[in-house]
Amino acid sequence: xxxxxxGNNTHQQDCPSKEISYAKIFWTFFRVGLxxxxxxxxxxxxxxxxxxxxxxxxxxxxxxxEFSTATIIxxxxxxxIAYLQGNRLRGRMGAATAVIGTILPSFFIILAIxxxxxxxxxxxxxxxxxxxxxxxVAGQLAFTGFIFSKRLLVKWRNLIICxxxxxxxxxxxxxxxxxxxxxxxxxxxxxxxxNRTPIQPSG
Amino acid sequence: MKVIIELIxxxxxxxxxxxxxxxxxxxxxxxxxxxxxxxxxxxxxxxLLAIAQMTPGPIAINAATFIGFQIxxxxxxxxxxxxxxxxxxxxxxxxxxxxxxxxxxxKMKRISQGIQLGVLSLILFAIWSFxxxxxxxxxxxxxxxxxxxxxxxFENRVHPVLVIVLCGIIGLIIY
Numbered sequence: 001x002x003x004x005x006x007g008n009n010t011h012q013q014d015c016p017s018k019e020i021s022y023a024k025i026f027w028t029f030f031r032v033g034l035x036x037x038x039x040x041x042x043x044x045x046x047x048x049x050x051x052x053x054x055x056x057x058x059x060x061x062x063x064x065x066e067f068s069t070a071t072i073i074x075x076x077x078x079x080x081i082a083y084l085q086g087n088r089l090r091g092r093m094g095a096a097t098a099v100i101g102t103i104l105p106s107f108f109i110i111l112a113i114x115x116x117x118x119x120x121x122x123x124x125x126x127x128x129x130x131x132x133x134x135x136x137v138a139g140q141l142a143f144t145g146f147i148f149s150k151r152l153l154v155k156w157r158n159l160i161i162c163x164x165x166x167x168x169x170x171x172x173x174x175x176x177x178x179x180x181x182x183x184x185x186x187x188x189x190x191x192x193x194x195n196r197t198p199i200q201p202s203g
Numbered sequence: 204m205k206v207i208i209e210l211i212x213x214x215x216x217x218x219x220x221x222x223x224x225x226x227x228x229x230x231x232x233x234x235x236x237x238x239x240x241x242x243x244x245x246x247x248x249x250x251l252l253a254i255a256q257m258t259p260g261p262i263a264i265n266a267a268t269f270i271g272f273q274i275x276x277x278x279x280x281x282x283x284x285x286x287x288x289x290x291x292x293x294x295x296x297x298x299x300x301x302x303x304x305x306x307x308x309x310k311m312k313r314i315s316q317g318i319q320l321g322v323l324s325l326i327l328f329a330i331w332s333f334x335x336x337x338x339x340x341x342x343x344x345x346x347x348x349x350x351x352x353x354x355x356x357f358e359n360r361v362h363p364v365l366v367i368v369l370c371g372i373i374g375l376i377i378y
Contacts, residue, residue, distance in 0.1 A: 033259065033260045033261075034259050034260070035259060035362065035363070035364035035367075036259055036260060036261075036364075037256070037257070037258075037259055037367055038256060038262075038333070039228075039255070039256070039260070039261050039262035039263075039265075040228075040261065040262065040329075041322075041325060041326050041329050042329070042333075043261070044326070045354060045363045046362075046363045046364065049359070049362060049363050053358065053359040054359075064319050064322075065315060065319065067322065068315065068318045068319045068321075068322045069302070069315075069318075071222075071318075071322045071325070072222065072318055072322075073222070073291055073294050073295060073298070074218065074219045074220065074221055074222045074290055074291055074294065075218050075219070075221060075222075075263065075287070075288060075290055075291025075292075075294075076221070076228075076261035076262075076263045076264060076287075076288065076291070077261070078260070078261045079261060079263075079264070079288050079291060079292075080291050080295060083291070083292065083295045083299075084295070084299070087295075087299055092296075095295070099288065099292070102260070102261070103260070103261070103264050103284060103288065105259055105260055106258065106259060106260025106261060106264040106265050106268065107264065107268050107280070107284055109258050109259060109260070109265075110254075110258060110264075110265050110268035110269050110272070110280075111268060111272065111277070111280060113254060113258065113269075114269060114272045114273075121253070121254060121257070125375060127378075128374045128375050128377075128378035129371040129372070129374050129375045130257045130371065130374070131337070131374045131378050132346065132370040132371045132372065132373050132374015132375065132377075132378070133257075133367045133368070133370050133371035133374065134256070134257075134337040135337055135338065135343055135346045135347040135350060135370055135374070136346075136347070136350040136366050136367040136369070136370035136371070137333070137337075137367065138330065138333055138334045138337055138338065138347040138350070138351075139347050139348070139349070139350025139351035139353070139354060139366065139370075140350070140351075140354065140363060140366070140367075141326060141329050141330045141333060141334075142330050142347070142351045143351055143354040143355065143363075144326055145323065145326040145327055145330055146351075146355065148319070148322070148323040148326060149323065152316075152319060152320055152323055153323075158316075158320055161317060161320045161321075162320045162321075162323050162324050162327075163324075165320065165321045165324040166324035166327055166328060169324065169325065169328050170324075170328045170331065176222065176325050176328075177222045179321050179324050179325055179328075180222075180318055180321035180322065180325070181321075182321065183317045183318055183319075183320045183321025183322075183324065184314045184315075184317040184318045184321065185317070186317055186320075187313050187314055187315075187316050187317015187318065187320060188310065188313050188314050188317060192313075
């Protein structure tokens with residue numbers, strides 16, 4: 001992926017040199033859809049595990065950049081990131097494969113629940129299990145936050161941008177999109193020193 | 204037939220308005236389903252959200268499948284699910300060719316790094332608001348922190364879902 005960024009004539013290429021099969025894309029995103037609780041931002045941990053640690057399809061910088069693109073585009077983050085990744089690996093067909101893989105588990109699980117499972121959701125044992133796993137979801141959110149912080153909060157400038165956009169959503173209580181817009185505007189206008197991280201060569 | 208078209212329109216609106224992840228979808232669903240369409244009551248929304256949180260996958264998809272089923276059985280499920288992802292697919296389809304070209308643009312890089320910081324602030328806010336709901340005692344806090352530490356320590360050796368299952372089992376024992 002790194003080479004793709006550096007090379008000027010290679011970045012037009014749609015897929016990496018070694019083709020990844022549709023079945024593999026489908027199965028990877030099927031697991032993303034199946035193994036995530038809590039939705040949206042909490043899914044970051046599993047998506048990162050599947051795409052970055054397990055399959056090595058992206059690096060941490062690309063992951064954060066694509067996760068952010070997926071967040072700012074309307075709709076479910078997981079579906080958006082599935083589209084972006086699938087598209088990068090195998091073009092539009094890859095994107096379709098990844099999106100279908102992501103939504104199928106939810107779809108069938110919910111159908112199974114409305115057909116058979118609804119009464120069980122009030123059972124105290126089930127409630128206790130989900131109370132425990134909800135705490136793990138909180139831990140996952142914290143973990144995604146940790147990954148982002150470790151990479152991004154390395155400069156005072158970034159910390160300030162982050163705090164101001166946190167202010168818009170947490171203190172003023174605006175819609176989350178304003179937090180993203182605020183951060184984008186600040187990121188554009190606040191000056192930054194000319195030291196670049198070695199991973200992101202100038203384009 | 205009319206109800207299915209209304210269902211599709213509602214979920215297209217939900218799909219195009221939800222920006223920033225599952226927690227944002229929830230007020231939109233409430234607004235569309237309860238205040239405008241009167242399809243379900245507030246109590247049902249609360250129940251639906253509990254189920255959507257407890258079941259795997261994106262909350263918007265879970266909610267669409269669930270509400271679609273309440274309104275028009277299996278047809279409703281399929282239509283609502285497709286409708287809720289339709290807006291993002293159209294946006295992505297038209298945007299991805301552009302994304303490639305602007306990726307190496309210096310101005311776009313600054314904007315995109317800004318957005319990453321915005322996403323981080325949303326994550327921090329989600330930790331706060333979600334934590335506020337689920338953490339009710341010191342024991343809860345301890346378990347959440349333990350889950351966080353497990354994820355850090357076993358970063359690339361253990362699938363994150365195992366941490367969720369493990370915490371569920373611990374919950375089963377202690378609550």
